[in-house]
Amino acid sequence: MKRRGFTVLVGALLTFVLTMAAVYAPIPYVILKPGPTVDTLGKDKDAEVIQISGTDVSTSAGQLRLTTVGVQPEPNLVSAILGWFDGTEAVVPRELIYPPDETEEQVDKRNAEEFQNSQSSAEKAALHELGLPTLVTVVTVTADGPSVGKLQAGDVITAVDGEPVAAAPRLTELVRAKPAGTERALTVTRAGQTVTVAITTQEKDGQPRIGVEIDEKPPFQLDIKLDEIGGPSAGLMFTLGIIDKLKPEDLTGGKIIAGTGTIDADGNVGDIGGIPQKLVGAKRAGAVVFLVPAGNCAEAKQNAVDGLPMFKVATLDDALAALDALRAGRTPELC
Incomplete structure (x- = not known):
C-alpha cells in the first residue's frame, strides 16, 4: 500500500474512533421515561404494599395505582437524540435531577427520606379523614x-399532668403551657403497661421541650x-389505598385508577414533576x-x-369526590 493510502486509512480510522467516542460519551443530561406503576391495593414482590393488622380490612375489585418516572442518569448522544424524538421521554439538564452540590447517592438518600415522609403524611391524612383516633x-x-433514660422509642404518651393527649399538637400545647425547668408528669403506655414518668423540661429555641421526636400512629399496625421508589409524589395514592382498605366501600368501583401528588396531614394535594411520563405509564398500566x-x-x-381522562384534585376530599362521581356514573371536574 502506498504511503498516501496508508495515511488516509489511518486518518479515517482515527476519525471513526473519535466520532464513536464523542457519540457514546456521557453528556450532561438525563432522560426521563415512564416508570413502573404500583397498585397500592395489591402486592409488590409478593408482599402487600399496604399492610394492616389488628383491625378489619376490606378488598376491592379495582386498583389504585401510583405512578413513577424512570431516570436514565448517564445517557450518551445517541440515546439523547432518540429521546428527543420519542414523545414519551424527556431529555433535561442533569442538574435538574442531580444538583451539582449533591452526589447521586445523596439524591437517592433524600428521595428515600421524602418517600418515608410521604408515607407518614398519607397515614395521618387517611386517619384524619376516617375520624380514627391516633396514638402520640x-x-x-x-x-x-x-427524656434520656425516661422515655424510649415506641412509648405512647397519653397524658401530661393528667391532661389527655389525643394528638401531637395537643402534646406540644401542654408542654409549652408551663415554663422550662418545670417538672411534668407524663403518662405513658409501654409494652401494654401504663407508667408515669417525671420529666423536667429544658429550653430550646425559646420554648420548653421534653426532648423527643413524636409521630401520630394508628391504634393498629399499619405499614x-x-x-426502589423515592420522592414524595405517591402520597395521595397511598392515602386513598389506606382509606379503601379501612372502609367497607370499594373506592375504585372496579376500575383501574391512577394518579400522583404529594399530600400533607391535612389532606392538601401538592404538585409534582414528571406528569407527561406518568400519564404514559398510567395508560400502559390500563x-x-x-x-x-x-x-x-x-x-x-x-x-x-388519548383515552385517559384527567381529573383535577387539590385536596383529598376532591379525590374522594372524584371517585364517588365515577362510581355514580358522573363526570368529575376535569383538568
Whole structure:
C-alpha cells in the first residue's frame, strides 16, 4: 500500500474512533421515561404494599395505582437524540435531577427520606379523614435531652399532668403551657403497661421541650412496604389505598385508577414533576382515569394521552369526590 493510502486509512480510522467516542460519551443530561406503576391495593414482590393488622380490612375489585418516572442518569448522544424524538421521554439538564452540590447517592438518600415522609403524611391524612383516633408515639429520644433514660422509642404518651393527649399538637400545647425547668408528669403506655414518668423540661429555641421526636400512629399496625421508589409524589395514592382498605366501600368501583401528588396531614394535594411520563405509564398500566394535582393541570393538558381522562384534585376530599362521581356514573371536574 502506498504511503498516501496508508495515511488516509489511518486518518479515517482515527476519525471513526473519535466520532464513536464523542457519540457514546456521557453528556450532561438525563432522560426521563415512564416508570413502573404500583397498585397500592395489591402486592409488590409478593408482599402487600399496604399492610394492616389488628383491625378489619376490606378488598376491592379495582386498583389504585401510583405512578413513577424512570431516570436514565448517564445517557450518551445517541440515546439523547432518540429521546428527543420519542414523545414519551424527556431529555433535561442533569442538574435538574442531580444538583451539582449533591452526589447521586445523596439524591437517592433524600428521595428515600421524602418517600418515608410521604408515607407518614398519607397515614395521618387517611386517619384524619376516617375520624380514627391516633396514638402520640415517641419515635426517637434526643441525646442529652431531659427524656434520656425516661422515655424510649415506641412509648405512647397519653397524658401530661393528667391532661389527655389525643394528638401531637395537643402534646406540644401542654408542654409549652408551663415554663422550662418545670417538672411534668407524663403518662405513658409501654409494652401494654401504663407508667408515669417525671420529666423536667429544658429550653430550646425559646420554648420548653421534653426532648423527643413524636409521630401520630394508628391504634393498629399499619405499614407500607415498597422498595426502589423515592420522592414524595405517591402520597395521595397511598392515602386513598389506606382509606379503601379501612372502609367497607370499594373506592375504585372496579376500575383501574391512577394518579400522583404529594399530600400533607391535612389532606392538601401538592404538585409534582414528571406528569407527561406518568400519564404514559398510567395508560400502559390500563388506567381508565388519572388524578392530577391542581397545580399540574396546565402541564397535564399539554401532554394529554388519548383515552385517559384527567381529573383535577387539590385536596383529598376532591379525590374522594372524584371517585364517588365515577362510581355514580358522573363526570368529575376535569383538568
